[in-house]
Amino acid sequence: MPSEIELKLSVSSAQARRLAAQPALAAVRPQRFRLFNTYYDTPGLDLCRQGIALRLRRKGRSEWLMTVKGGDPAAGALARRSEWEAPTQPDVFDFDIVTDDGLCAFLKAHQAELRPVFSTDFTRTAWTVERSGARVEVALDRGRIDAVSLADGVTQASEPICELELELIEGPSPDALFELAIELAADVHLHPAIASKAERGYALAVAAVAPPAKSVPSPVERRMSPGEAFRSIALACLLQLQRNEQGVVSGRDPEYVHQARVGIRRLRSSFRAFAPALAPAFAETYAPRWSELGRQLGGTRDWDVFLAETLAPLEKAFPRDAGLDRLRERSLAVQSAAQASAAVALSGEEYSRLVLAFSAALFRQEPPTIDSGEGSKGGKGVLRKFAGRRLQKCLAAIRKIARKPARLDDAGWHRLRIAFKRLRYTLEFFAPLLPRKCLRRYLKRLVAIQDLLGKFNDQVTAARLIEELGPDDDATSLMTGWIAGRKHLLTQALIEALADFLALRKPW
Known part of the structure; x- marks a missing residue:
């Protein structure tokens, strides 16, 4: 053809x-x-x-x-x-x-x-x-x-x-x-x-107008080597990022920033998931650069979530509160500056060169993504075994952090959230290799607990953003009390959900 x-x-x-x-x-x-x-x-x-x-x-x-x-x-x-x-x-x-x-x-x-x-x-x-x-x-x-x-x-x-x-x-x-x-x-x-x-x-x-682009199903196939599987996943993550570029640059909708960040986070997770199959020089060159770009977009998303999901419910509960009105006005100004920064990040020469160089590395005839170490060669069952080992490592990281959940502080819950996110992305990467019915049940429970962890993190982030804005006694005291109450309720729900999740049958 x-x-x-x-x-x-x-x-x-x-x-x-x-x-x-x-x-x-x-x-x-x-x-x-x-x-x-x-x-x-x-x-x-x-x-x-x-x-x-x-x-x-x-x-x-x-x-x-x-x-x-x-x-x-x-x-x-x-x-x-x-x-x-x-x-x-x-x-x-x-x-x-x-x-x-x-x-x-x-x-x-x-x-x-x-x-x-x-x-x-x-x-x-x-x-x-x-x-x-x-x-x-x-x-x-x-x-x-x-x-x-x-x-x-x-x-x-x-x-x-x-x-x-x-x-x-x-x-x-x-x-x-x-x-x-x-x-x-x-x-x-x-x-x-x-x-x-x-x-x-x-x-x-x-x-x-193209809507915000979400991730596509994993392109992984059983016949692939781990290095080939990484390349296919990395390209899918890059495609999601690129599909959202114009929306981020135009500032049309905060969802473009969110989906662009998801593409970057999934790409960063793929580096970790496939670490044994990647050449060290390749990972050392590109993983930090994608992390830095993710951080550049992170501030925009934090303010979007704060305004829509933390401040908005409080305003509904306390209408016509002057302190909250001032807080929204100040937050919108910072959000606008963060959006402009995100637009600059995805329209500059440094970003263009990163996408071009990274794509070149993935498409080379002998990709630097394949090393002679663990799982680098194809063959029947090789990728499936590789997937099992990587997924088990993700779950072990979660178990280690969650041994005594009642004692976790904000930083501990944050580490647990990141560990769950890595497990979810790794599961989605290897989904075509796993039994569907068991995978669906496992992912459903995983997504539910990840949602709780995300809401908890939103409260912690909200407290940090308020501190960054500077003092406003009326609004700060109201927000602080609201955040403390939300965190308490979410902590109790998380402790129960963790115990149930860790008892689930694994799909690998």
């Missing part, structure tokens, strides 16, 4: 003007040509729902190509898609070129309903570069996307295109794409982009 491997990077117009002068491109004579593409779908967008992109492309004045693409992009902007392409004429579709029988039949079944949905019109400047035994096309596309009404075909919305695509023309692996991208990004701000022109066009056509 033919396929396309490309790396997509967004770039500002100002930065794009600097590309031609970069050493990797300066000695190569580029080609320039205009490309006009029309994307087709049914009125019900049946192709889009199946992850299929169908376009007719006009290159120059008279050359026409029909292209069918399937498959979803991986994280880190690297896309691996099935692709079929052949010469055609305007409004002519020959789906016999598609060698996937099911896809071919699907397209033919919907052929009579096809309508233009959006178009792209851009000028491509393309360089062909030899790198690490591979040939790479570096294409700078500048132009626009126009979405049309399915009812009358009139353009209803437009947005600009300014992006760089590195496509592997010839070579054994995508490593050359990342090597070249990292070299270019040293002097030009390039950000790994996961939305294709087709995805952007569809969003424009239906005027849709």
